Amino acid sequence: MRLNTRLTTLGALLLPIASAQDSTLGPDKDGLYWIKSEGLQAAFIPYGASITHLLINDQYGVQRDIVAGFDNASYYEIDKQHPHFGGVPGRYANRIKNSTFEIDGETYKVDANENGGLDTLHGGSDGWDYRNFTVVSYTEDSITFSIVDPDGKEGFPGEVVSYVTYTVHDSTWDFKMIALATTKKTPIMLSSHTYWNLDGFANNETSTALNHTFYLPYSGQRVGVDNILIPTGDILANQPGSVNDFWTAPKQIGKSFGEPELEGNCGFNCTGYDNCWLVNRAQNGPYDWRADGFVARLASAWSGIQVDVYSDQEAFQMYSCNGQNGSMALKTTQGLKDNADFPRVIPQYGCVVMEVEDWIDAINQPSWQRQSKQIFEPSGDPYVLQASYRFSINSTIA
Numbered sequence: 001m002r003l004n005t006r007l008t009t010l011g012a013l014l015l016p017i018a019s020a021q022d023s024t025l026g027p028d029k030d031g032l033y034w035i036k037s038e039g040l041q042a043a044f045i046p047y048g049a050s051i052t053h054l055l056i057n058d059q060y061g062v063q064r065d066i067v068a069g070f071d072n073a074s075y076y077e078i079d080k081q082h083p084h085f086g087g088v089p090g091r092y093a094n095r096i097k098n099s100t101f102e103i104d105g106e107t108y109k110v111d112a113n114e115n116g117g118l119d120t121l122h123g124g125s126d127g128w129d130y131r132n133f134t135v136v137s138y139t140e141d142s143i144t145f146s147i148v149d150p151d152g153k154e155g156f157p158g159e160v161v162s163y164v165t166y167t168v169h170d171s172t173w174d175f176k177m178i179a180l181a182t183t184k185k186t187p188i189m190l191s192s193h194t195y196w197n198l199d200g201f202a203n204n205e206t207s208t209a210l211n212h213t214f215y216l217p218y219s220g221q222r223v224g225v226d227n228i229l230i231p232t233g234d235i236l237a238n239q240p241g242s243v244n245d246f247w248t249a250p251k252q253i254g255k256s257f258g259e260p261e262l263e264g265n266c267g268f269n270c271t272g273y274d275n276c277w278l279v280n281r282a283q284n285g286p287y288d289w290r291a292d293g294f295v296a297r298l299a300s301a302w303s304g305i306q307v308d309v310y311s312d313q314e315a316f317q318m319y320s321c322n323g324q325n326g327s328m329a330l331k332t333t334q335g336l337k338d339n340a341d342f343p344r345v346i347p348q349y350g351c352v353v354m355e356v357e358d359w360i361d362a363i364n365q366p367s368w369q370r371q372s373k374q375i376f377e378p379s380g381d382p383y384v385l386q387a388s389y390r391f392s393i394n395s396t397i398a
């Protein structure tokens, strides 16, 4: 009975993909699974259930590919930098302090793949976005991937089964992620780790995304972190006018560059952003995440492309590509041709990663009281993440 109830829940969440499956559909010669709607086209691959391309017209009607990635599916495994281009980090996104956590008095040690073994990033060195998911459903406008993450993999307790569905309609990209702890209690936190450049890296005045305008209307607070970006437990105020204030008004990402407070803001010797802002809106009463306002907006005056991110998640990570250094080539669908001023690579600050997620490393911060949002068990509710990225042209971007 219990199982039936849970499968019904899963079925309801996956419903949009249940119709009109076309058995003649398959990946293109580059291994890309395209889905299309009136306003946009996007491509996905089994590796990390990653988005590889998102094509949309700019304010002049010129098509732009506004996400970073590689040209073909096979290259994702070959590339050794692994910047987590467009994938689903799992089973636990972001960092885990000391690569340990405790559940019911038992301490678990997981793969310590960052900072010389001081912590775990994105689920370990063979986390979900290093593995090929299975395509379980594919239609003209939707694709669903699944993964079975075995008990003990990367040190995590119990098996987790997950489904990730991407759908496009009009000028919107929707996604739903569901994960079930099938055998033991385990932490689960997923996200979409997509790198954006709303100019398709074709801006002929600047190669960075520092002129993109960013807005987090519900994010007056952020998670305090140490110099390797591990939460300290402190929740900090983003005072109006301070470098991390993106809530009082939209602001260009580069606006605060040059201010001393931005130095070290993204870790030791790092200038820029790699921070987790809280999304606080329950105090305004019950809300419908699909209708009651976006949690984040990113926009570029050059292309006129604006994306409004709607989500049911209560935190939001933004990374300003501080770690890029020109060593990643652009895709053939991006950039300028034969322009010596703008080589066909991603420069430092050339992109913006936006991650809908829960409060990072809450499994190691009991005082936040978020265990029910992050620890899942076979007899409990599934993990669910939903988001809707709505694109438009805005010709008055500040």
Ligand SMILES: *[C@@H]1O[C@H](CO)[C@@H](O)[C@H](O)[C@H]1NC(C)=O
Residues within 6 Å of the ligand: 069, 070, 071, 072, 075, 331
């Ligand atoms: C696959 O993509 C990579 C990176 O985008 C590129 O260097 C390589 O030439 C591509 N290979 C093929 C066969 O197209």
Ligand SMILES: *[C@@H]1O[C@H](CO)[C@@H](O)[C@H](O)[C@H]1NC(C)=O
Residues within 6 Å of the ligand: 031, 046, 047, 073, 074, 077, 132
């Ligand atoms: C993952 O998929 C890619 C692209 O289809 C393929 O080249 C690669 O061999 C696959 N890797 C594994 C481990 O199956």
Ligand SMILES: *[C@@H]1O[C@H](CO)[C@@H](O)[C@H](O)[C@H]1NC(C)=O
Residues within 6 Å of the ligand: 098, 100, 109
């Ligand atoms: C880090 O984890 C190890 C277990 O792997 C434990 O022995 C040690 O006490 C932990 N350190 C801190 C500072 O929590």
Ligand SMILES: *[C@@H]1O[C@H](CO)[C@@H](O)[C@H](O)[C@H]1NC(C)=O
Residues within 6 Å of the ligand: 060, 204, 205
């Ligand atoms: C730069 O791009 C804009 C928008 O596509 C275009 O109108 C303009 O002519 C370009 N300028 C140069 C110098 O190429």
Ligand SMILES: *[C@@H]1O[C@H](CO)[C@@H](O)[C@H](O)[C@H]1NC(C)=O
Residues within 6 Å of the ligand: 205, 206, 211, 252, 302
């Ligand atoms: C970037 O934005 C600033 C205003 O903050 C403006 O002065 C500058 O011209 C813009 N640069 C480009 C290349 O769009």
Ligand SMILES: *[C@@H]1O[C@H](CO)[C@@H](O)[C@H](O)[C@H]1NC(C)=O
Residues within 6 Å of the ligand: 269
């Ligand atoms: C700090 O960063 C700068 C620029 O990225 C680099 O040249 C310098 O070596 C770094 N300093 C330390 C102590 O890592």
Ligand SMILES: *[C@@H]1O[C@H](CO)[C@@H](O)[C@H](O)[C@H]1NC(C)=O
Residues within 6 Å of the ligand: 081, 323, 324, 325, 327
């Ligand atoms: C650029 O960054 C990558 C990844 O961190 C690193 O492997 C590479 O050595 C860096 N290249 C330069 C020129 O600094």
Ligand SMILES: *[C@@H]1O[C@H](CO)[C@@H](O)[C@H](O)[C@H]1NC(C)=O
Residues within 6 Å of the ligand: 213, 250, 394, 395, 396, 397, 398
């Ligand atoms: C366009 O951007 C401006 C400036 O950021 C903003 O005030 C306005 O609400 C946006 N328009 C729409 C229709 O989203």
